[in-house]
Amino acid sequence: MSRRTRPLAVALALVAVSSFATAAHADTSDPVSPTPVPAEPVPGPPYDAVIDLTFPVDGPVSLGDSYHDPRGGGTRWHKAADLGGANAYGLPIHAAYGGTVTWITGLDGAAPHATAGYAITVSGDDGRRYSYMHLGRQDGPPTEAYAHGIVRGTRVQRGQRIGFLGYSGNASPSWPHLHFEIEDPRVTDPYGTHRMNPYPSLVAARERGDLPLDGRRFLDVPATLAHHDAIVWLADSGITSGCGARRYCPADQVTRGQLARFLASALALPPAANPTPFVDVPSTHTHADAIARVHAAGIARGAADGSYGPNRAVTREQMASLLTAARGDALTSASATPFSDVDPASVHAPAISALHHAGIVLGSNGAFRPAEPVTRAQMASFLQRSFSVPAA
Numbered sequence: 001m002s003r004r005t006r007p008l009a010v011a012l013a014l015v016a017v018s019s020f021a022t023a024a025h026a027d028t029s030d031p032v033s034p035t036p037v038p039a040e041p042v043p044g045p046p047y048d049a050v051i052d053l054t055f056p057v058d059g060p061v062s063l064g065d066s067y068h069d070p071r072g073g074g075t076r077w078h079k080a081a082d083l084g085g086a087n088a089y090g091l092p093i094h095a096a097y098g099g100t101v102t103w104i105t106g107l108d109g110a111a112p113h114a115t116a117g118y119a120i121t122v123s124g125d126d127g128r129r130y131s132y133m134h135l136g137r138q139d140g141p142p143t144e145a146y147a148h149g150i151v152r153g154t155r156v157q158r159g160q161r162i163g164f165l166g167y168s169g170n171a172s173p174s175w176p177h178l179h180f181e182i183e184d185p186r187v188t189d190p191y192g193t194h195r196m197n198p199y200p201s202l203v204a205a206r207e208r209g210d211l212p213l214d215g216r217r218f219l220d221v222p223a224t225l226a227h228h229d230a231i232v233w234l235a236d237s238g239i240t241s242g243c244g245a246r247r248y249c250p251a252d253q254v255t256r257g258q259l260a261r262f263l264a265s266a267l268a269l270p271p272a273a274n275p276t277p278f279v280d281v282p283s284t285h286t287h288a289d290a291i292a293r294v295h296a297a298g299i300a301r302g303a304a305d306g307s308y309g310p311n312r313a314v315t316r317e318q319m320a321s322l323l324t325a326a327r328g329d330a331l332t333s334a335s336a337t338p339f340s341d342v343d344p345a346s347v348h349a350p351a352i353s354a355l356h357h358a359g360i361v362l363g364s365n366g367a368f369r370p371a372e373p374v375t376r377a378q379m380a381s382f383l384q385r386s387f388s389v390p391a392a
């Protein structure tokens with residue numbers, strides 16, 4: 001998109017570069033004894049490619065494509081993105097990508113950088129460098145520019161708060177803004193530098209809702225969701241990392257294969273010595289390893305026909321049986337369930353009863369809905385109630 005708006009000066013510079021390259025090539029060519037051409041370095045993505053990052057400002061800011069804007073009276077170009085607004089001072093800045101802080105100014109009594117001001121560079125885990133400039137104000141304290149604990153060498157997670165938007169360095173107090181740069185050694189921009197234009201990636205992040213959300217691990221798990229705390233516990237415990245791209249997919253049904261994986265993780269089950277005996281779980285199945293672990297631990301027994309049904313949605317009554325097996329609950333058929341819709345003769349009734357007495361399944365209006373599928377959100381609560389208290 002920015003190619004359309006490239007200034008004439010850039011186009012002329014490109015012409016100059018390509019004619020130089022042609023001349024250089026002619027000088028070194030040898031028509032008599034061709035020498036092997038050195039392998040071209042693997043080209044990186046285009047300088048204006050959309051890359052996967054989180055929008056770094058938590059709050060309303062304006063954003064334009066200013067990569068090719070001249071600076072210094074036309075002697076250089078901006079080669080960055082500015083995110084700001086008249087009232088944007090103090091908005092939290094979050095890491096667009098995880099990595100390590102390799103440059104940070106104005107700490108330990110040093111003055112902030114004359115032009116960049118209070119500034120942070122994070123060497124990203126993706127090999128790129130992300131720089132955040134003009135944080136705080138030049139004569140203000142570092143605590144107004146940086147989040148607590150951010151120093152050189154700090155590991156930052158993607159989406160973690162690292163600082164506060166400002167106008168330090170040579171930025172104007174009338175328009176506080178974050179000057180955001182991306183550098184990628186594999187990329188060459190039209191000016192021959194290794195900068196990337198952040199604008200297309202920032203627009204894409206904003207459009208897909210990849211915004212910094214303090215304390216919110218998953219974009220699709222708002223604090224108001226009934227099972228929010230359980231899902232956060234599940235993630236904090238390392239039992240889930242979500243369904244990809246900072247999402248948990250709370251409304252998705254849990255398959256029996258996925259449940260095996262959650263249980264194997266929650267119980268830290270050791271690898272199984274043998275593959276599963278289940279006829280419908282080949283070793284190539286995504287959850288074959290987890291199913292083998294829960295089978296070896298005596299938790300999953302499968303059906304009479306030797307199948308496990310790894311891709312079938314797990315029902316609430318099946319989950320009750322798997323959870324009691326995983327917890328090692330004592331099952332007695334004597335204690336009937338209080339649920340009107342649970343057949344006392346059901347093979348799952350003792351498990352449902354045991355979980356009810358343990359306060360793990362609550363039911364609703366006296367019903368348990370044993371044949372209903374379990375959503376990933378509900379499963380988080382079941383798992384938290386089952387495993388968050390250390391076994392006695």
Ligand SMILES: [Zn+2]
Binds near residue numbers: 078082178179180
């Ligand atoms: Zn800028």
